[in-house]
Amino acid sequence: MPLSQPSQVQRxxxxxxxxxxxxxxxxxxxxxxxxxxxxxxxxxxxASSEEGWGIYLKILATPRYLATLGxxxxxxxxxxxxxxxxxxxxxxxxxxxRFPGRGMLISILTxxxxxxGVVIGFLIILLGGRQGxxxxxxxxxxxxxxxxxxxxxxxxxxxxxxxxxxVMAAAEKLDxxxxxxxxxxxxxxxxxxxxxxxxxxxPSLIAAGAIAFATAMGAFGTAFTLATNIDVLPMVIYTxxxxxxxxxxxxxxxxVLGLVTWFLLLLARSYSGGTVxxxx
Amino acid sequence: xRLTRYLPLGVALLAAAFLIVPAILSILxxxxxxxxxxxxxxxxxxxxxxxxxxxxxxxxxxxxxxxCCLVVTLLIGVPAAYWLARNxxxxxxWLEEFVSLPLSIPGLALALALxxxxxxxxxxxxxxxxxxxxxxxxxxxxxxxxVQAVWAGMDLTTLEESxxxxxxxxxxxxxxxxxxxxxxxILAGALTVVTLSIGEFNLTWMLHTPYLKTLPVGLxxxxxxxxxxxxxxxxxxxxxxxxxxxxxxQWASDRARRLTR
Numbered sequence: 001m002p003l004s005q006p007s008q009v010q011r012x013x014x015x016x017x018x019x020x021x022x023x024x025x026x027x028x029x030x031x032x033x034x035x036x037x038x039x040x041x042x043x044x045x046x047a048s049s050e051e052g053w054g055i056y057l058k059i060l061a062t063p064r065y066l067a068t069l070g071x072x073x074x075x076x077x078x079x080x081x082x083x084x085x086x087x088x089x090x091x092x093x094x095x096x097x098r099f100p101g102r103g104m105l106i107s108i109l110t111x112x113x114x115x116x117g118v119v120i121g122f123l124i125i126l127l128g129g130r131q132g133x134x135x136x137x138x139x140x141x142x143x144x145x146x147x148x149x150x151x152x153x154x155x156x157x158x159x160x161x162x163x164x165x166x167v168m169a170a171a172e173k174l175d176x177x178x179x180x181x182x183x184x185x186x187x188x189x190x191x192x193x194x195x196x197x198x199x200x201x202x203p204s205l206i207a208a209g210a211i212a213f214a215t216a217m218g219a220f221g222t223a224f225t226l227a228t229n230i231d232v233l234p235m236v237i238y239t240x241x242x243x244x245x246x247x248x249x250x251x252x253x254x255x256v257l258g259l260v261t262w263f264l265l266l267l268a269r270s271y272s273g274g275t276v277x278x279x280x
Numbered sequence: 281x282r283l284t285r286y287l288p289l290g291v292a293l294l295a296a297a298f299l300i301v302p303a304i305l306s307i308l309x310x311x312x313x314x315x316x317x318x319x320x321x322x323x324x325x326x327x328x329x330x331x332x333x334x335x336x337x338x339x340x341x342x343x344x345x346x347x348c349c350l351v352v353t354l355l356i357g358v359p360a361a362y363w364l365a366r367n368x369x370x371x372x373x374w375l376e377e378f379v380s381l382p383l384s385i386p387g388l389a390l391a392l393a394l395x396x397x398x399x400x401x402x403x404x405x406x407x408x409x410x411x412x413x414x415x416x417x418x419x420x421x422x423x424x425x426x427v428q429a430v431w432a433g434m435d436l437t438t439l440e441e442s443x444x445x446x447x448x449x450x451x452x453x454x455x456x457x458x459x460x461x462x463x464x465x466i467l468a469g470a471l472t473v474v475t476l477s478i479g480e481f482n483l484t485w486m487l488h489t490p491y492l493k494t495l496p497v498g499l500x501x502x503x504x505x506x507x508x509x510x511x512x513x514x515x516x517x518x519x520x521x522x523x524x525x526x527x528x529x530q531w532a533s534d535r536a537r538r539l540t541r
Binding site for chain 1 (some may be wrong): 518529536
């Protein structure tokens with residue numbers, strides 16, 4: 001009996017490897033067919049026009065694309081800063097204060113996380129459109145939904161929950177003993193905030209900021225519903241592809257956009273595990 | 281002192297108002313007879329019925345695609361997560377990073393890539409399977425990560441080794457040891473997949489054909505061409521479907537995270 005054991009173990013090791021390979025097979029096939037090859041095709045498609053690989057230089061040489069890139073970066077930056085300010089303030093408070101209605105408040109602030117961008121665009125229209133709340137309440141004609149303010153508010157809408165979740169998760173991991181020590185040494189609340197809490201949160205804030213920025217850069221649905229008069233990158237990609245049938249330029253701009261958001265989210269992950277991406 | 285205490289609460293309340301007020305407006309507008317004249321024009325279910333007549337097909341298509349998406353992500357994602365959990369190391373990290381690309385590349389870019397490669401295969405391009413492919417591509421990383429996180433949190437190797445020493449084969453170990461342990465992660469992943477698939481727009485808008493409109497594509501259609509009451513009533517129906525799913529998803533994800541810690 002003991003003599004037969006080694007061969008049995010060997011056989012089970014073999015079939016073990018085979019079983020594991022079999023486990024990976026569906027993913028390998030799917031990712032190759034529907035992720036790797038399409039991305040290769042996208043890269044080739046970008047170089048398929050007369051300009052060839054020079055199409056990336058054309059982006060920089062065309063004022064319209066350059067202006068779009070600039071506007072997209074500026075609005076995404078503004079949204080990121082606003083979302084960080086609002087969500088850090090609210091998140092710190094909510095993670096360390098207990099009061100009736102707190103759970104409800106957290107639910108309201110995090111629930112829109114997976115609302116599609118189109119719906120968020122419509123909600124902004126209900127606030128600031130022609131039949132919107134602000135136009136009904138305010139004297140005069142106040143319509144902001146289709147301006148850059150409307151776009152900003154739409155982006156802010158889906159950024160607040162993302163940043164809030166990251167901040168609250170990080171705030172719960174802070175060591176309360178450090179704060180106590182600072183207070184015992186006579187530091188006021190603002191001193192504690194600036195010298196203890198914010199430095200402790202810094203990696204998560206950088207991560208949250210990168211997530212918010214990347215999501216805003218890639219947001220399509222919100223801009224699509226608002227049909228804003230300012231050009232943002234995803235809208236330009238869409239019109240290049242559908243209206244101008246300029247497939248090479250649409251692909252090149254997509255690659256630029258994809259590289260930017262991918263890099264930012266990689267950065268976010270290196271500062272804190274897990275990303276709350278998607279949507280917009 | 282007073283400022284430092286009340287300012288944060290004020291910010292939290294204002295932010296919550298900003299998020300919830302327009303949602304309430306859309307619900308009210310969906311059941312108001314004439315939104316322009318206000319609530320005094322009376323409440324009605326007329327718009328809801330009209331939406332049902334116009335868009336029931338879109339709603340059912342979305343539910344069907346979400347269900348299929350769940351089945352496919354389970355079949356592909358759970359075994360893949362098992363492989364990743366059993367082979368930790370550089371190879372697994374690279375693979376996970378690659379499979380997670382759809383999380384960090386905008387849906388628009390992914391859709392363009394899919395259309396360029398498969399757009400000329402008309403049978404596939406015009407079928408609902410094309411939309412399903414996009415949804416699986418986008419939701420698969422959520423399933424893989426959710427399940428893998430649970431396996432990474434438990435001592436899978438030791439459990440497997442003890443089961444193997446008792447004579448259990450690889451399939452039996454997967455089915456009787458690994459799978460039951462991963463159930464919280466599978467549940468969280470499943471709810472995430474269904475929620476995201478039902479709400480997916482950016483990819484679907486590019487992949488759909490005029491005969492295949494999903495729920496969010498129908499929403500965009502209603503926002504652009506229908507009166508405000510119908511657009512709102514449709515949004516209301518969407519909320520009724522998506523909000524319970526979102527709440528279940530957050531509950532399941534928190535539970536899975538607690539159990540692995």
